[in-house]
Amino acid sequence: MGEPALTNIPLSKIALDKQLRVARAALYPKEVVWVVAGLIAVVSLFHLLDLFYIFLTRPAKRGAISLRRIPLAVADVTRSFAFRWTISFGLSYTLNLAEVALTVAYISLLFVFALVNTTSTTGIKFEPHYFGNRAGAIAASQVPIIVALGTRNNIISWITGISYTKLSYVHRMMARVLCVMVWLHALGKIKSGTPLTLPLVRVGLISLSSLVLLCIVSIRPVRERAYQFFFIVHCVLALMFLIAAYFHLKDIQMAYYGILPAMILWGLDRFMHFARIVIFNFGYFKPTPLTSGDFDASVDVLSPQFIRITLHRPNHFRWVAGQCAYLSFPGVSSLPFEAHPFTISTTYNPDPSPSGNKLIFYARVRDGFTRKLRDRAAEGEKFRVFLDGPYDSPPALIGYSTSILIAGGSGIAFTLPLLIDLIGQARRGETTCRRVVFVWSIRESENMQWIRDSLSQCLHGLAPGLSVDVQLYITGKHIEELYPVDSIGEKIKFSGSYSDVLSVPGVSVGTGRPDLEALLGKEIQEASGPVSVNVCGGRSLAQAATKAVRYPRPMDILRGGNTVSFFADGSF
Numbered sequence: 001m002g003e004p005a006l007t008n009i010p011l012s013k014i015a016l017d018k019q020l021r022v023a024r025a026a027l028y029p030k031e032v033v034w035v036v037a038g039l040i041a042v043v044s045l046f047h048l049l050d051l052f053y054i055f056l057t058r059p060a061k062r063g064a065i066s067l068r069r070i071p072l073a074v075a076d077v078t079r080s081f082a083f084r085w086t087i088s089f090g091l092s093y094t095l096n097l098a099e100v101a102l103t104v105a106y107i108s109l110l111f112v113f114a115l116v117n118t119t120s121t122t123g124i125k126f127e128p129h130y131f132g133n134r135a136g137a138i139a140a141s142q143v144p145i146i147v148a149l150g151t152r153n154n155i156i157s158w159i160t161g162i163s164y165t166k167l168s169y170v171h172r173m174m175a176r177v178l179c180v181m182v183w184l185h186a187l188g189k190i191k192s193g194t195p196l197t198l199p200l201v202r203v204g205l206i207s208l209s210s211l212v213l214l215c216i217v218s219i220r221p222v223r224e225r226a227y228q229f230f231f232i233v234h235c236v237l238a239l240m241f242l243i244a245a246y247f248h249l250k251d252i253q254m255a256y257y258g259i260l261p262a263m264i265l266w267g268l269d270r271f272m273h274f275a276r277i278v279i280f281n282f283g284y285f286k287p288t289p290l291t292s293g294d295f296d297a298s299v300d301v302l303s304p305q306f307i308r309i310t311l312h313r314p315n316h317f318r319w320v321a322g323q324c325a326y327l328s329f330p331g332v333s334s335l336p337f338e339a340h341p342f343t344i345s346t347t348y349n350p351d352p353s354p355s356g357n358k359l360i361f362y363a364r365v366r367d368g369f370t371r372k373l374r375d376r377a378a379e380g381e382k383f384r385v386f387l388d389g390p391y392d393s394p395p396a397l398i399g400y401s402t403s404i405l406i407a408g409g410s411g412i413a414f415t416l417p418l419l420i421d422l423i424g425q426a427r428r429g430e431t432t433c434r435r436v437v438f439v440w441s442i443r444e445s446e447n448m449q450w451i452r453d454s455l456s457q458c459l460h461g462l463a464p465g466l467s468v469d470v471q472l473y474i475t476g477k478h479i480e481e482l483y484p485v486d487s488i489g490e491k492i493k494f495s496g497s498y499s500d501v502l503s504v505p506g507v508s509v510g511t512g513r514p515d516l517e518a519l520l521g522k523e524i525q526e527a528s529g530p531v532s533v534n535v536c537g538g539r540s541l542a543q544a545a546t547k548a549v550r551y552p553r554p555m556d557i558l559r560g561g562n563t564v565s566f567f568a569d570g571s572f
């Protein structure tokens with residue numbers, strides 16, 4: 001923490017006080033921004049190193065300890081402790097140690113910078129004139145970063161390689177700390193006798209009230225139970241907060257400081273959103289009316305719990321396996337601009353023929369929009385749909401010798417395109433991957449049929465040298481439906497494998513949950529090089545997989561054992 005340069009002219013204690021606190025209130029927020037920017041730079045650097053490290057990792061045979069593998073062992077220990085050890089808060093809230101450390105570090109950073117050197121020249125500790133304005137300036141300096149972290153077109157996600165759904169935790173955490181900082185600012189101003197009747201103070205109070213409400217409506221139970229309510233109220237309150245903060249800071253020539261950059265970032269995100277909507281849905285915006293429903297989506301009800309949405313791939317729409325898109329069905333949603341994210345389950349195919357031109361989404365029927373869509377689809381309607389995307393930074397499965405893809409229920413939407421992409425890369429000779437293990441847990445046996453065609457196609461004529469092990473697990477009560485029925489209509493006790501049910505060679509079907517600990521332990525032990533484990537399918541599955549790869553293996557890695565990269569989707 002630096003000290004500001006002060007004038008050499010001898011000053012009274014009061015004048016010196018003012019000069020000190022004004023100078024520190026100008027300097028410290030900049031230093032906070034530098035620390036945060038430095039942290040983002042370090043994370044981005046690690047992201048780059050991670051990409052290179054995978055390329056530099058040469059497969060090794062287990063043997064004597066090699067000191068050259070110390071960086072790999074250190075990386076393994078760090079990743080295991082930072083991302084795979086978790087702390088639970090309440091019944092359903094879990095943070096990994098990296099998130100806990102980040103939260104503690106961020107709170108400490110802001111409070112230390114707001115409260116150090118706040119003793120006045122007359123010896124009053126925590127003098128409100130000192131910390132009041134400084135806390136406000138520190139809060140303002142954080143707003144652009146918080147806005148950037150909350151947008152879909154997320155610049156911090158691009159440079160750090162961290163999925164924007166994972167960054168949304170950081171967005172919320174920083175916004176909550178910001179709220180406390182603004183309270184500290186208000187407390188300082190009240191204690192130092194600022195009259196509440198000043199217009200500047202009134203807009204400040206509007207800004208603070210919006211922020212407090214924003215933090216309240218953003219708690220997890222509200223987001224989970226009433227997502228659209230949360231989304232709309234969040235947008236309105238965020239705008240109120242920004243506008244009121246702008247007028248609060250404008251009078252003291254500080255709007256440029258935090259609020260204007262934040263507004264520009266938010267405006268850019270909205271602009272990119274609308275530009276994508278217009279570009280990728282141009283068919284709907286043409287002056288001549290549409291003659292056919294070419295751009296409309298068809299929705300198939302696969303089971304009462306699942307639907308498949310198929311739409312035409314717009315020209316210029318490209319994506320990488322595992323990315324998602326937001327879909328708006330104005331004729332189905334109750335609210336305008338309601339959009340829901342779904343993972344694109346097909347892989348990009350430049351072929352302009354109808355078969356290469358499809359975007360397919362598998363959606364689990366929940367209680368809101370998806371339920372309405374299922375009910376309308378059952379009536380055989382086609383739907384006008386607006387596509388916005390692609391979004392998110394899925395893990396790049398490059399440089400691994402074994403990739404393990406684990407899905408539960410609708411999580412298949414994420415792992416299926418990764419499987420198809422890996423097999424395609426192997427055919428084109430573009431991957432080092434030698435083994436893919438694909439695990440899918442599903443409750444209803446009949447849902448296995450959805451991926452039958454995709455599996456038959458991609459497993460047919462595998463590239464030489466690539467082994468693909470597809471394991472499907474049925475965990476629900478519909479299992480008995482698989483049993484053949486005998487002549488008198490009774491279920492025959494099933495014995496053997498369920499492969500016949502799917503009729504795809506190379507696919508094994510079992511019952512009950514997969515034993516992830518045993519499966520991952522065996523694959524990591526037997527892999528011929530770095531291993532990538534990717535999980536999507538709800539909290540319980542993600543926790544089970546995390547537990548299976550939690551323990552660091554420094555000695556094994558020093559002896560030539562394989563390193564493991566782990567990714568679990570944002571719902572964890």
Ligand SMILES: Cc1cc2nc3c(=O)[nH]c(=O)nc-3n(C[C@H](O)[C@H](O)[C@H](O)COP(=O)(O)OP(=O)(O)OC[C@H]3O[C@@H](n4cnc5c(N)ncnc54)[C@H](O)[C@@H]3O)c2cc1C
Pocket residue numbers: 165223224225226227228324339340341342343344361362363364365366367368369370371392410413414
């Ligand atoms: C990046 C990403 C990719 C996803 N991919 C898929 C997929 O391929 N298949 C699939 O079945 N599901 C996927 N989901 C989840 C899917 O978006 C929600 O299940 C869907 O929006 C629920 O709509 P609903 O109105 O029926 O839900 P509700 O019954 O109202 O809510 C069910 C749950 O969905 C959440 N939710 C509701 N609306 C949204 C929204 N607009 N954005 C984010 N979360 C929301 C709620 O918080 C709640 O936890 C994905 C989510 C994300 C964030």
Ligand SMILES: NC(=O)c1ccc[n+]([C@@H]2O[C@H](COP(=O)([O-])OP(=O)(O)OC[C@H]3O[C@@H](n4cnc5c(N)ncnc54)[C@H](OP(=O)(O)O)[C@@H]3O)[C@@H](O)[C@H]2O)c1
Pocket residue numbers: 324343364407408409410411412413414441442443474475476513514516536537538539540541544569570571
């Ligand atoms: N890209 C993305 O981010 C993306 C894409 C699609 C889906 N998703 C998310 O994925 C989740 C999927 O939910 P869903 O409702 O579709 O799934 P679901 O119907 O709840 O099915 C989950 C399956 O996983 C099994 N499972 C649960 N815990 C397990 C464990 N510890 N070990 C082994 N198997 C286990 C379940 O078995 P039991 O029957 O024994 O419980 C069940 O078969 C949602 O949270 C959704 O948001 C995210």
